[in-house]
Amino acid sequence: MPRNRPASYPLLLLLLALAGAAAVAGRRGPAPPANATTADSPVYLWPLPRSVASGSRTLTVDPDLALDPQGPGGGAPALAEAFQRYKGLVFAPWAHAARKRGGGAAAYDVARLTVLVASANDTLALGVDESYAIYVGAPGGVNAIVGGAIIEANTIYGAIRGLETFSQLCVFNYDTKNVEVRNAPWHIQDAPRFAFRGLLLDTSRHYLPIDVIKQVIDSMSFAKLNVLHWHIIDEQSFPLEVPSYPNLWKGSYTKWERYTVEDAHDIVNYAKKRGINVMAEIDVPGHAESWGYGYPKLWPSPNCTEPLDVSSNFTFEVISGILSDMRKIFPFGLFHLGGDEVYTGCWNVTPHVRQWLNEHNMTTKDAYKYFVLRAQELAIKLDWTPVNWEETFNSFKENLNPLTVVHNWLGPGVCPKVVAKGFRCIMSNQGIWYLDHLDVPWEDVYSGEPLDGISDKDQQKLVLGGEVCMWGETADTSDVLQMIWPRAAAAAERLWSPLEAITAQDVETTVLSRLHYFRCLLNHRGIAAAPVTNYYARKPPIGPGSCFVQ
């Protein structure tokens, strides 16, 4: 290939590129490819299941693998759909060849996947039973009671998590052109450590098309994340249709960067089929400037466009309308009301707001509290559990509705204070779990522990889990998946797998190998996950090489 001029780089990248080039040059000579042994390494699973036992047999899997649905929930259409989806993932990207073999199904060790689902209830909610067990073995094997593959779960959502794990056990063998399960028989028992395993997506700083949100949802399901925190609206743009106040989405960047009510339903349904809840947010009163493009009366004045006008009933009428409309779209029990970064300075200098504060004998701090609590009441009336960013707790914990889930972000050590006061908590410590902080290496993400500093068992139960946040200032369709992955996977394992299993591993050897493998799996499934060993998130690979070491 012609290359007499190197690609151009800023200085730092150039130095790294040269280092990369040297590494490549080192591959010259008769040595086999540097990573040949990777191909013989053990089966890798991400996130680690709760308990795993494996053997030493290799089983072949029939490209015409059949679903054998059992139990009251086995007949759910969503399960059949999930089976077809995973069958495609196993046999399509790794293994187009396998499909060509045809005939001879009897020759395969695993020709049928039995999926037994105990409950016919397909309600998806926080704390839904996601546990499952898998057995994969061959008839007549020493540890095998029966041949074939079985997934047992209490709900279809457990079964869907089991299908993901099963798909990771299935690997294409490029020599035999079979999909194989190596190290069988497998006995896996699994369940998540935390009920809330979230990813925030910000569609206000950049609009993300429906197709892109669906790619994100797909990729979340691969890592067993289960809450999409949809930060739909912020000060920059208001993309969502709100039938009660149809001018609101005039605050979208353009007429083409919008979500209809039907789009939002589509997202919720698509996510549900993958066992993913959608937690919507309106971030009031501090991140709502875009609301005023459609209804300027929401602004205290043309010179004070944020926070929303606390003195006006219209403000709360609009919030109530938005919440009522959104309640029809978002069945998840939690709703995020924001409440962070409320800079009330201009309330004080806007005459009618100033007058209202005086009349009500309020400081601006009081007014901030008043605003958040009134919004909470509206959400609670709609049978929603309110979630608020931690400033609300930090500012007026004594007044916060006891239902409130406090969402940490400012730093470490917040959840211990939150649960000590009896509130529930979600950890998103920005130092490690904000994905737009590009200088945080995956090891730091992996180190994030929601229960740090909380020894009381009852208090531990108040920690719902954690969430990685993909703020959108520099994330659009071009780079959002690259920014999310692979680092979100590090948090996903922390949130799913047993603490003992996580701490028992050596981060720089066994965890790193599995993470490389998982990143390459994402790539194989068409997800633009970035190299794992990037010195900096979202960077391109620094030179030629295998996915499994970059």
Added chain:
Amino acid sequence: MPRNRPASYPLLLLLLALAGAAAVAGRRGPAPPANATTADSPVYLWPLPRSVASGSRTLTVDPDLALDPQGPGGGAPALAEAFQRYKGLVFAPWAHAARKRGGGAAAYDVARLTVLVASANDTLALGVDESYAIYVGAPGGVNAIVGGAIIEANTIYGAIRGLETFSQLCVFNYDTKNVEVRNAPWHIQDAPRFAFRGLLLDTSRHYLPIDVIKQVIDSMSFAKLNVLHWHIIDEQSFPLEVPSYPNLWKGSYTKWERYTVEDAHDIVNYAKKRGINVMAEIDVPGHAESWGYGYPKLWPSPNCTEPLDVSSNFTFEVISGILSDMRKIFPFGLFHLGGDEVYTGCWNVTPHVRQWLNEHNMTTKDAYKYFVLRAQELAIKLDWTPVNWEETFNSFKENLNPLTVVHNWLGPGVCPKVVAKGFRCIMSNQGIWYLDHLDVPWEDVYSGEPLDGISDKDQQKLVLGGEVCMWGETADTSDVLQMIWPRAAAAAERLWSPLEAITAQDVETTVLSRLHYFRCLLNHRGIAAAPVTNYYARKPPIGPGSCFVQ
């Protein structure tokens, strides 16, 4: 949204981010979103058709739009499949809502798309007729003979290009929730200026999974590119299965970074359905070190692993075996034999090669020529037209087989020399059309003119077209689409649209608006095209904002 710490940037990015932040701050206040007018701008097409006439009516399109296939080629399964694909693109990502309306089909202006294909021959080859005409109008309109929409083409490939254009005419109206064709009636006559409109993809520096190659092929069809130049193998890795020499793909990075014969067939078929030819390459003798991992005898010695051993018949037996196997996969008439960057120094110092040179009274330059010509003969015997990088022409044009297509890359002004000698030429001047040159702005890509310096009409006909090259040193699954788009679109229009139409436009106004629009269209279709106005390719957006201005 919480943000008390900005994302980290290298210095240069930081400065730009600050500039971006300032621009964002400027949006505060009661002004409407900066881009509101974009929503009312005229219909944008990319690449520009040969001739376009439009009106001022807005027509609604039925979400249950029916295909009405006509003519000898109308019944082709590939056409029905393409119609369904485009129906999905028009009605799904922009317009989930439209599908919900149901009933009342009679109320839509365009309920049927007639596609008339004159020929039943579905052979895809260089120069296949890609012309088409479109008419979209309403019954009773002043310029409308009949209502509805019609695409006429001589081949299904012309019809597929027409479907792409039709899909770009269809825009979702978020107010009425209809898909509409604005500015109707439309009369479009279109055909490409050049027969060869290529994109090179390099799967040796980084393996690209099948799913990712398919995403690239999809995106190529959106820009009416028609040749995927698959640079499968290079010195770093040999991912392709070659049944005649089964050890060759031991040169893959790992066992999981490989293409089976079936995978390659899959790619060719997938591309064909989108009117895209696949031109495969083996880059001999200078970019073939990875061949020796499977067959070390192909290396002159363990200390001289490149170029391939010119003195050994085994070398040519292997090339012959590869070509025979590849001929069964790649029906396209052109095959690329590389021939660039052949540094013959170590031939001279390897004793048995040195001896062979002496016996044949050859300099290393002679041996280079001998190698290329012998490889060409093998390809020609298999009914392939050989393509070679320009060094072969620069070094021994007088001996090059007259069939040879010379592939320019080193700089400007090469095709004029090539066609003056009667050879055909493909332009890929690296200064503007190498996509790994990140500092080339889209305007420079757009300025590339394959006919520059060629005034003789007969010589002009020898220029087949051009190709943008996505070399893979720093391009893997995470960033390859981001590096290809939007700049490849600039070349795609240059290669498709009439020269007069291109030169008549103002690059910084009308072309830029359309390119923004096309980039957002790619994003809507799930393709990770990067911002247009990047100061540097592959960079994230520098701050919040609309896709249509970034």
